[in-house]
Amino acid sequence: MEKIVEQALLYDFYGELLTDHQKQVYEDVVFNDLSLSEVAEDRGISRQGVHDMIKRCNRILQDYEEKLGLVEKFVKTQEKVQEIHRLTQEYRKTEDKELVFKIEEISAQISRL
Amino acid sequence: MEKIVEQALLYDFYGELLTDHQKQVYEDVVFNDLSLSEVAEDRGISRQGVHDMIKRCNRILQDYEEKLGLVEKFVKTQEKVQEIHRLTQEYRKTEDKELVFKIEEISAQISRL
The missing domain is CATH 1.10.10.10 (Winged helix-like DNA-binding domain superfamily/Winged helix DNA-binding domain)
Known part of the structure; x- marks a missing residue:
């Protein structure tokens, strides 16, 4: 950084x-x-x-x-949120429902950070 | 609480x-x-x-x-993550793509917390 x-x-x-x-x-x-x-x-x-x-x-x-270690945790959360954002954008284009399951996984990862 | x-x-x-x-x-x-x-x-x-x-x-x-105020921020983040989780579960059942746009909105809210 x-x-x-x-x-x-x-x-x-x-x-x-x-x-x-x-x-x-x-x-x-x-x-x-x-x-x-x-x-x-x-x-x-x-x-x-x-x-x-x-x-x-x-x-x-x-x-x-x-x-x-709260800055580190914050940065990791932001990275995950960016990933969700990227996946929703991709979903807009493809409507591939597998993407939603990936989103689910990432939101679970955030709650464990 | x-x-x-x-x-x-x-x-x-x-x-x-x-x-x-x-x-x-x-x-x-x-x-x-x-x-x-x-x-x-x-x-x-x-x-x-x-x-x-x-x-x-x-x-x-x-x-x-x-x-x-980090506990308050953490609790709010967890609430948003739960909301994303709930929406992905609902998507599993309905495949309603509007739900994905709501997810997008909530992830943006998390990144502003």
Whole structure:
């Protein structure tokens, strides 16, 4: 997975467990593309402080994922849903009823994730 | 939702964020149905200590859910998957192709959860 997508997913799932201050700095640097120096000036902390905070936030988010694995589960669910979508599209064209049985199987797989 | 089911789901999602000690006591009382006194004796703590720990663990798990809402999301996903399952079963009987379009809609709903 691309690093920025992975960071966005991790933040999406676990961001609420960071402090407000951490969230603001993290969003500015990672999602709003501000430079470390800009953020440092805005927040009245050192450039190194911003750098350390981002590193620390990444570690915190990664630790939650290692314990809970919810991003991985989410990605797998999305893949299965995409598969169902693909099968329904194919059904539109072919009306092959075997496809519906495949859909059934995949929905069972989702419920076991 | 039944309280024990809710506790089980909360524990399933966020249990790894408790300490090992908290996990052991929580499992003994909530899932293994041991009495507070039994667990207190096993662990060498007071009965009140066990009681407080369970209360505190419930609070911690509930706080994570309030911040992250992953149990709620999981329950909704499961409901949608059940709906897909029901529709595929109905399709088996009727071969009504409209049902497949409904399935498509529901899978799109899952991916937006």
